Amino acid sequence: MAELLDLGRAIAELVHDGDCVALEGFTHLIPFAAAHEIIRQRRRDLTLVRLTPDLIYDQMIGMGCASKLVFSWGGNPGVGSLHRLRDAVEHDWPAPLEVDEHSHAGLTNRYVAGAARIPFAVLRAYVGTGLEEVSSTIATITCPFTGERLTAVPAINPDVGIIHAQQADRRGNVQLWGLIGVQKEVVLASARSLVTVEEVVDELTLRPGGVVLPSWAVSAVALVPGGCHPSYAAGYSERDNGFYTAWEPISRDRAAFSSWMDQHVLAAGR
């Protein structure tokens, strides 16, 4: 059964130095508050997994939490670069960052295989690209039934999967709706999981297209209203597009970034 914990305790119990951690949410429902708590608790040497690193991993990488990144598209959507990610890869600041680049299709299927607890997934992908040459997690496989050549990617089973959802009930059952991304797959692929939620309700009302994760499939739930800002929670908030644009000059400069993080993230823990 999922425990209802406060966010600080949930991160302290679930996320350890050296863990493989996936904080997911495809543009929608990105668990920023959980990332900020990981930053405040100064976790180090994490392997971060995420389709779109987005601002959430730009912040974690810039604050020195990560030693490796598994990802498929690392930009600020509609705006430009993730400057902290680039600085880490290009100049080892604040620490060297090993990367394993996939495509969305490939990394998505690594989560799918992880959730299904099978060792790899099969798809039509990567053939002829440089990615299959540089990545140790892309391989060719022959279909045992047709002889066709396909691509295999290994399952990914994070130590911790973290997502944000709209609602949980008091027993820890979770519901999310709108763009549902890979959130179900990440929770089911991970050894431990945390869901931060906008609201705790007495009883969940099922939504069209909604995903329900039963309490027994989740390790912990933390109530964090607004915990996905500047991303958004359909039915609760709008994406703060202005923040994504404003992040560009903040993230471009190391000092401006450090000062912003100190003021807006670290200060909240003091």
Add this chain to the structure above:
Amino acid sequence: MSDTAPFSTDEMMTVAAARELTDGKVCFVGIGLPSTAANLARRLHAPDLVLIYESGAIGAKPRTLPLSIGDGELADTADSVVSVPEIFNYWLQGGRIDLGMLGAAQVDRHANLNTTVIGPYEQPKVRLPGAGGAPEIAGSCGEVIIVLRQSTRTFVDRLDFVTTVGFGDGPGHRERLGLRGRGPSLVVTDLGLLRPDPVTCELTLTEVHPGVGVDEVVQRTGWPLAVSPQLRTTAPPTHEELAWLRRLEAERGTRA
């Protein structure tokens, strides 16, 4: 009286891309110019263009341009909202998408794309955003339109990294790799339009935009550029195209 007004090179690119999106096609839309072009086409000649965003929105009909591929406006106006595994496995890999639009940092003469690194992979000079949906969009969509600004930095003799296969080494390569889509059909730049030669698969200049000289296009290409003997000039954006485009741009990222 001519039906033209002053326009920017970016506006010409967007309009030229939009004109290629014929009504009723199912289109995989990336953010930025492709999304702008697709939504412009919906306002003009292609009201029944089906827009699929990789965030899971199928048949999105945004009233304003989204800033990201996951803006709420896309889900709220979609025919169906599905998970990311479903988008890539059932809809894209399943061969249900007619056309994809891609940008890139570099393109070569066979329309292969780099969005990974400038410089060596392990020690890049510039770390680019990465593959995203591109390799499989280019592999599985019926056809692909590529949009990028043209210079010797972007149109290169040799890619720093092959993120996405267009025609690989040339004729027959896609078939040998087992790629199911037909590959790139058009490259739209700020200078003109390039299309793969039906025999050599090499990108060939087929249209120049108004006011652009062939010499300039050749100079801004990092390989000896083939020019079509039937070279034409792109029709300039009409008043209607520009009016819709500017309205869409002005309202980008807002909610109707």
